[in-house]
Amino acid sequence: MQKIEIKAEQFFELLKLKDTSMWEIFSQMIDGNEKEIIFLDHEEKILFNYILPSNPEKLEEDRKEFSKQFSEKLANFN
Structure with missing residues (x-):
């Protein structure tokens, strides 16, 4: 299996600048x-x-599961 290392902070900053979701990048x-x-x-x-x-x-499927879990975690913070 190929391994790809990504510097998280730079990756998420780039997503913000490009107004793109990580799921769009992953799909590519x-x-x-x-x-x-x-x-x-x-x-x-x-x-x-x-x-x-x-x-x-x-x-x-992964995107939907991630969204569900993320929403649940956010709800627990409130």
Whole structure:
């Protein structure tokens, strides 16, 4: 499995500047093979990782699950 390391802070800043979602970027990376995307902090420490699926249908399932979990976590903060 191919591993892709991304500096998280720069990645999310770029998304803001381009007004693009990470899911749109991920969809452009799909090529039929799973990839491990590793998000790093400024000290090169792993913050989290994500296994990019090999097809758009699974990516959409992941996006929906992420949105659900994110909404639940936000609700717990309020």
